[in-house]
Amino acid sequence: MPAPKSSHRRVFVTRPVADAALRRLAETARVDLWDDDAPPPHDELVAHLRECDAVLSMVSDRLDAGAIAAAPRLLAISNLAVGVDNIDLTAATRAGVAVGHTPGVLTETTADLAFALMLAAARRVAEGDRFVRAGRWRMWTPRLMLGRDVWGATLGVIGWGKIGQAVARRAGGFGMRVLYAAHPGAGAGTGAGFAAGANPAPVAKTRRRDGGTLPSGRTLSSGRPGSSGEVTAFGAPAARGAPSAERVELARLLAEADFISLNVPLTPQTRQLIGRRELAAMKRGAILVNTARGAVIDQAEMVEALRSGHLGGAGLDVTAIEPIDAADPLLKLPNVVITPHIGSASHATRLRMAELAVDNILDVFAGHLPRHCANPAVKLRVPRSKAPRAMGAKNKSAGP
Ligand code: GLV
Numbered sequence: 387m388p389a390p391k392s393s394h395r396r397v398f399v400t401r402p403v404a405d406a407a408l409r410r411l412a413e414t415a416r417v418d419l420w421d422d423d424a425p426p427p428h429d430e431l432v433a434h435l436r437e438c439d440a441v442l443s444m445v446s447d448r449l450d451a452g453a454i455a456a457a458p459r460l461l462a463i464s465n466l467a468v469g470v471d472n473i474d475l476t477a478a479t480r481a482g483v484a485v486g487h488t489p490g491v492l493t494e495t496t497a498d499l500a501f502a503l504m505l506a507a508a509r510r511v512a513e514g515d516r517f518v519r520a521g522r523w524r525m526w527t528p529r530l531m532l533g534r535d536v537w538g539a540t541l542g543v544i545g546w547g548k549i550g551q552a553v554a555r556r557a558g559g560f561g562m563r564v565l566y567a568a569h570p571g572a573g574a575g576t577g578a579g580f581a582a583g584a585n586p587a588p589v590a591k592t593r594r595r596d597g598g599t600l601p602s603g604r605t606l607s608s609g610r611p612g613s614s615g616e617v618t619a620f621g622a623p624a625a626r627g628a629p630s631a632e633r634v635e636l637a638r639l640l641a642e643a644d645f646i647s648l649n650v651p652l653t654p655q656t657r658q659l660i661g662r663r664e665l666a667a668m669k670r671g672a673i674l675v676n677t678a679r680g681a682v683i684d685q686a687e688m689v690e691a692l693r694s695g696h697l698g699g700a701g702l703d704v705t706a707i708e709p710i711d712a713a714d715p716l717l718k719l720p721n722v723v724i725t726p727h728i729g730s731a732s733h734a735t736r737l738r739m740a741e742l743a744v745d746n747i748l749d750v751f752a753g754h755l756p757r758h759c760a761n762p763a764v765k766l767r768v769p770r771s772k773a774p775r776a777m778g779a780k781n782k783s784a785g786p
Pocket residue numbers: 445466467468469470492729730
């Protein structure tokens with residue numbers, strides 16, 4: 387492991403991520419890695435933030451105003467995610483802390499999962515799998531496991547950002563009609579909800595307080611929208627087979643779509659965007675797919691709509707509380723397919739996300755905004771130049 391060039395920089399990485407990305411980070415900073423897939427308890431997170439110049443965080447780390455206020459030398463929060471709803475952006479901006487995130491690199495992978503969930507819910511894939519494994523498949527019968535056709539159906543995409551458009555492109559191969567609606571609070575022209583700037587710029591595992599090593603055995607301690615009715619054809623890499631998509635008001639989308647895909651960021655305006663009224667406004671038998679955030683749906687109302695059959699099914703990668711309790715009523719419903727928040731979870735994409743999260747930190751260390759910055763209005767805090775004092779013995783990781 388090369389010695390960090392600026393050993394006074396210290397970065398807390400809250401979960402094991404791609405080794406290659408961590409190694410690159412460790413060339414510049416001392417990396418304190420929480421070497422466990424379970425998140426650091428909030429007080430541990432806060433204790434580490436106090437000592438660090440940057441944190442490479444996950445969607446399940448709560449970076450609230452208190453945590454940010456308790457981190458006097460923190461310059462950057464770099465989230466391994468496109469969503470930043472786990473971070474108090476206002477507090478970060480006020481404190482001069484840049485917030486980086488990882489849009490773009492996870493778009494297609496997340497859209498793949500949205501489509502997988504849509505197909506699985508429509509064609510009862512998980513239910514059929516459980517049926518066969520339980521030894522209940524006795525014969526072929528013409529009425530066994532009848533589902534819904536995806537081909538030729540109408541897809542409604544709520545949220546016309548990168549991922550929503552990527553889901554819509556996939557619909558082209560299935561001969562679907564695509565409607566889309568921007569969500570409340572969407573930025574003009576993107577539907578993305580927050581800006582992603584383009585700013586060019588130039589590992590002690592601490593989990594378990596017992597220090598640690600990289601998976602490889604090395605120690606890192608050293609260190610479009612427009613008006614309603616508009617039709618758009620979207621471009622590469624979708625041109626092949628891409629359908630045209632019609633922008634409509636939410637009410638029309640809800641009334642006409644056979645499948646609805648939620649692709650919005652979680653913001654105050656999108657929280658519980660889909661509640662009792664919206665569910666009731668959907669076509670009977672519609673299938674709802676959520677790869678965004680659980681809190682975009684009123685989950686209790688969704689359970690009722692699924693129970694009554696008004697909502698024909700759901701494909702969910704996210705839930706209101708994560709992880710969902712095994713006793714949750716949602717898990718008792720056969721017409722629900724559910725995955726554990728794995729939208730971007732492919733080997734290649736998680737590597738790209740880790741590399742980008744590191745780039746975002748290195749940008750800040752070089753005095754720039756992160757290349758993908760969720761709070762581009764931030765005025766970066768002036769870094770403290772003096773070396774940090776050593777962390778407490780229990781969290782100790784060797785210095786560079
Ligand atoms: C995952 O949920 C992300 O926001 O990237």
